[in-house]
Structures are given as C-alpha cells and as structure tokens.
Amino acid sequence: MTWNRLRRPSLVLLLLTALGGIGFVLRADEPSSSTRDGTPLKEKAITQEDREHWAFIPPSRPELPEVLDKQWGRNPIDRFVLAQLEENGLAHAPEADRPTLLRRVTFDLTGLPPTPAELDAFLDDPAPLAFERVVDRLLASPQYGERWAQHWLDLARYADTDGFEFDQARPDAWRYRDWVVGALNADMPYDEFVRRQLAGDEIDPDDPQSFVATGFNRCYPDMVDLNDQKLRRQNALNDITETTGLVFLGLTIGCARCHDHKFDPIRLSDFYRLQAFFTPARFRDDYPVAPASVRHENERQVAAWAADLAALEAAILALEIPLRKQLSLGLRATVTDEVVSAYHKPAAERTPQEVKLLFDTLEKDRRIKSEVFGLLLGPDLASIRTRLRARLGVVQKSAPAALPQARGLDEVGTSAPPTHLLRRGDFYNQGPEIDPGFPAVLASRASQIPVIQPNARSTGRRTKLAEWLLESRNPLTGRVMVNRIWQRHFGRGIVATASDFGMMGAEPSHPELLDWLATEFVARGWSLKAMHRLMLTSATYRQSSRNDPTAFQADPENSLLWRHARQRLDGEAIRDALLAVSNQLNRELGGPCVFPELPAELTKLSSHGAVWPVSRNREDQNRRSLYVFVRRNLRYPFFEAFDRPDTNASCPVRSVTTIAPQALSLMNSKLALDAARGLASRIARDAGPNPDARIGLAYRLALGRTPRPEESELARRFLGPETKESLTGFCLALLNVNEFVYVD
Structure with missing residues (x-):
C-alpha cells in the first residue's frame, strides 16, 4: 500500500473501523466540546479532513516493498529505502570503509572517538558480523547513556539554574540527568521511561528514583521572585503542558494556550484539558533520596x-x-x-x-x-x-x-484543584472549569474525557495520561521517538520537523518506513537499544558519504538517502574528543556538576566565583561535557560557539552554523592549546622518536585512520627538524582540520 493510497478517506475509514478502539476513532465533523458543567464551548470543530492528516492515523504495519536489487539490503529498513531509490532511478552509495564506519558509529553511540586499539581490532576482524559486534560493544558501554542522555536533555530543556534575572542554581537538578543516563544504559523500555518521567511518584511512591524521574517536569525556567506566586505556578504548568506535547506527541500544543491553534486541529480547551493532568502536582525541591x-x-x-x-x-x-x-x-x-x-x-x-x-x-x-x-x-x-x-x-x-534531596513532582491527596480555561491565556481572566482530557483530534467524543481512578496517595491523573500516550493505537508516541533516533543516526529525521508532526510540519520522506519502525518499536518491547541496532546495522547506515553528481542533481537534500549524510559534531562531542585524544578525559560517571575554566574576560562577570566557581580539581574540570554546569544566562563559551541550544525551551534539532568563533576557539582557546600539548606528549611517549610512527599515531588518534602518503609527506615537511614546539604545532593543526569536527 503506498502512502498516497493510504491517505484516501475510504481506506482510512476502513482501516480505523477495523481497528475500533479506545480513543482513536475516525468520525465525521463533530460539535464543539463542553465544560465540566456541560456548557458548550465555542471553538472550531474537528473535521473529517483534520482526522485524515497522516500523523493522526494510527500506524499500521506495511508489507515490505519489492526491490530489484536483492543483494544490497541487510534488514527490512533497506527494502523501504531502496524501493524509493529505484522508483526515482537513483543508486545507493557503496559501503564506507571500515575506519570511517568505526568512527561514525563510535561517535553516534558514545560521543567519543575510537581508540587505535579499537580500530586495530575492527580492521583485524574478518568475520561477517564484525560490525554488529562493534555496535553491541558500544551499546553496552556506559558512555552510550552519557551520549544519548544529552539528546534527551535537549528535549527536556534541562539546566542547572532557574534563568531570568537572578539565575539561581538548582543544586540537585543533576540527579535527574544521572537518572536519564542510568535508564538509557539499562535499556529501560521507552514506555517505562515515559511513565516514570510523567508519573513515577504515582507508579512507585516508595522508590526515590521514580520521584527523581519526574524531574523531567521541573526543568522549566523559573522566575522564583515573581510577585504573584500563583502566576509563577501557572507559568510552570504552561511550560510543562507545552513540553509534554512537543516531546511525546510531536505537536505544538503550546500554540493553543491563548487561542485555538491557527493550523493544527488543537483547541484552546485541548491545551487546558492536557494541563489538568498536571494541576494537582506539588512542585518539590526537597524529596529525600535515601533507602x-x-x-x-x-x-x-x-x-x-x-x-x-x-x-x-x-x-x-x-x-x-x-x-x-x-x-x-x-x-x-x-x-x-x-x-x-x-x-x-x-x-x-x-x-x-x-x-x-x-x-x-x-x-x-x-x-x-x-x-x-x-x-x-x-x-x-x-x-x-x-x-x-x-x-x-x-x-x-x-x-x-x-x-540528599531531589526535584520533582508528587501529590498530597486524591482530590484535585480546579483547572480553568484561561481566556486568551490570561491568568487573570479565568474561564469555565474543565476536566482532564486528551486532544480531541486524537480521541473519540466518548473517550476524550477519561475515567480516572485515584490511588491511595494521588489523583492518578498523570498515570492515566502516560497510559494514553502509550496506547498501541496512539498514532504519535512511537512514531515521534523512532523518528528522533533516526534523526541522530542519519542527520535528519524521516520527518524533518522532529517535534512538529502537525499540519505545518514536514511530511515524512519514507512514510511506510516510519510506520514500520513505529510498529517494530512496540513489537521489540519499546527497546531503544534494539532500534539503534536495527538502524545501525542496515546497509543504508553503512553507505559512504561520497557524492554522486547525478543523484545530487535529482535529490540535493539527500531526502531519499542515496548516501550517508556528513554531520558536524556538536560542541560537547568536540570538547570530549579534544580531551580524549590528548589523554586528559576523566571518564568518571555521574555526580554533581563540574566547572571548567572560563576565558579570562568572562571571569570578570563572576562575583568572587558565584557565577562560575571553577572546580579546584583539574581532573574534575576534564570530565565529560555532559557534567559541565548548565547555566541558562551564561553558556559555556566553547559550547555556545558550536550552537549549544537555548535551554529555555525544548530543542528537537540543534542549529548547525559556521561562524568565525568556531575556528578561533579551536585554534586559540586554552582548551584547544592544552589538548594539542597533551596530544603531542602522548605521541612522543607512545610512538617513540620515529617521525613516521609519530605521524601515524597522531592521525589514528585524532582522525581514526592512517594518513595517506601525501599527508605523511606534508607532515614530515611541517615537522622538519622536530622539536617539542613543532610537534605541538602539528597536533594543533591536526585538531583544526575539518575532518576532526565532521563525521563522514
């Protein structure tokens, strides 16, 4: 079944009628919803056409397409990709060489460069499943959780301070960051990952780590000194509601805070019904974390x-x-x-x-x-x-x-305060009281307002929300997450607008593949590591990034995946790579944040260390970038140069710019100069006095490959009568080539 045929109303009706179901039923135009007392709300109707939008139709598992080239594919992903390439008269790229593959997958899964020993082991392994073994090794590495936690923290708008004028520190926020790392390393199923973050306190009230998980909802910027503390709470609820819609549903729910959404079939009442799931929550900063x-x-x-x-x-x-x-x-x-x-x-x-x-x-x-x-x-x-x-x-x-204390959500009883629809989003202009409910376009009239059973200690509202998000017929949750994983591995999501699956978002480049992945995700027990392995071991992922002029002419954005996309490392991975190749990286896991040195001109902003108290222990300063203190009003300059996102809002896709401060940071910053000195010392110690051995080790450490003959010759000429200064200069030059900050 092709995507165009799937969009035909007759087949959509047939499909959903067969599914039946709780909440996800296609219906004709319906009247506006009503308030708690039954008073109708004047708002736009949800139409048949609205419900036929591709993202609001539950995914069905498509048949694998037929392809002419029977030899290329390694798993079902390749069948979907190759079918579109063949349909458009394009050919796939050849497989990348082993050093390129190893560097690519190692950065993808751990955010660190491969070591020379890992390169040798892979090159010396002739087994057909050698690459699969590399993937399994990296997925089992503790560094996997650290790398992929950063992607999730971007979505969660994580920071270690409140923001706004005073930007006060949140001394215990890091516990949520560490919870994410641990959950990812343990391959916590995604459905449980979602439940714990939305309602861990309700699901397992005696488990401190379940409370820590709800810190997802406490990552919002907070004006703690706001005169009206009720308004401060409302601002927090607005942020939580918007972020829930963006992260789990891939919908810009927040656009309906003041009025019905201008483009998507999301009503003003939908925003506040979703918010009502969070209204009973107590915002705690003092939960004791102990046995x-x-x-x-x-x-x-x-x-x-x-x-x-x-x-x-x-x-x-x-x-x-x-x-x-x-x-x-x-x-x-x-x-x-x-x-x-x-x-x-x-x-x-x-x-x-x-x-x-x-x-x-x-x-x-x-x-x-x-x-x-x-x-x-x-x-x-x-x-x-x-x-x-x-x-x-x-x-x-x-x-x-x-x-020890943690930030998160809990509740103090089984009753909930009222949730009011706010006219034009104005806290001081309360409208009618409404019940918790799901967005109307995703639910039938009968199931939009769920029956919620309180438990012994709470209203049970957030548990019900999590259950609905993880319903097998929910059309968005699975699609949104597999698309996020795909985006990280292939440079762009199947849906390019990763947090906007609505009417103004991009249509999927491979819709049948997206649905197949979403259903496969559930079939594999919501295992994130299983989805990583599936994507990474595909022939599609293993393609070279080599350009094909004919394919480029037909598909300049590589939407059809005729080659692998070259990607620039983010600032955190570049800093970690600098520390790793120079043998300075402290790989200790978890714990409170660290404070690397700031440029001298920025230390003037610090009031005797209050803004950025540099860690006294040098080894602490050299811990992974994940553990660097995230101050909303003063981003670590190296990260800011390389497009670290604003932590005031959820970030699904980081910008990638090319600006002068990037080159200046890599050439002149203390971080880069220390890395060059450290790399030079490591090479002199491990390679001995032989110039060729030193050049070879430098390339293997910095770029994950051996140098080409012309590169070796150029390096020998640069080094000349070798001195400590010339070796350091050579290392600094090597850390500044494009290949160090880009992954093919």
Missing part, C-alpha cells in the same frame, strides 16, 4: 521537629493574626489558594504543614513591624511573644540533618 529505612527514620525525626516548630508557630500566629484582622490587614492578593485556605481555617483545624505555610507567608509581609505587635499586645502578651520567638529560633537551628 527506605533511612528515609523513614529521618521522616520520624523531621516530623517530631516539625511538630515542635508548628506548635511554636501556631502560638505566635494565635497572637498575631487577631491583630492583623483588627487592623484590617488581610492577606496580600498574590498569595496562593493554599495560604488563603489555611488563613481562614480555625486555628485548631490547621495541619502542621498549613501552619508552616501560613507562618512563612506572613513572615514575608512587612506591613506591620515587630515592635508594633509589641505595643498592641501589651507588656504581658508581648513578653510571651518574645519568649516564643526566641524558642522558635533555637528549634529552627536544631533541624535534623537533611538527606
């Missing part, structure tokens, strides 16, 4: 301490709140609903948590000075208040030692 026994003992100590604290705070509030009411000084308008509720409760009914919340809020209200309270209370009560506050100071300082 259950340790955590329970600490919780007992903290509870006893908090009870003492609450008793003192309650006694102080009992003295001060009547005076506030007497002076008609109520709460400020910007406080949260939880504070308002606690304020109006009788004192005896407030929980210790409510007492603390209310006390902390009123402490920030400076409209009444402390001495005024003393005058109004009179000498006896003022004396009691003074003693209470003195005792409070002592108790506050006696808090139990804090356990």
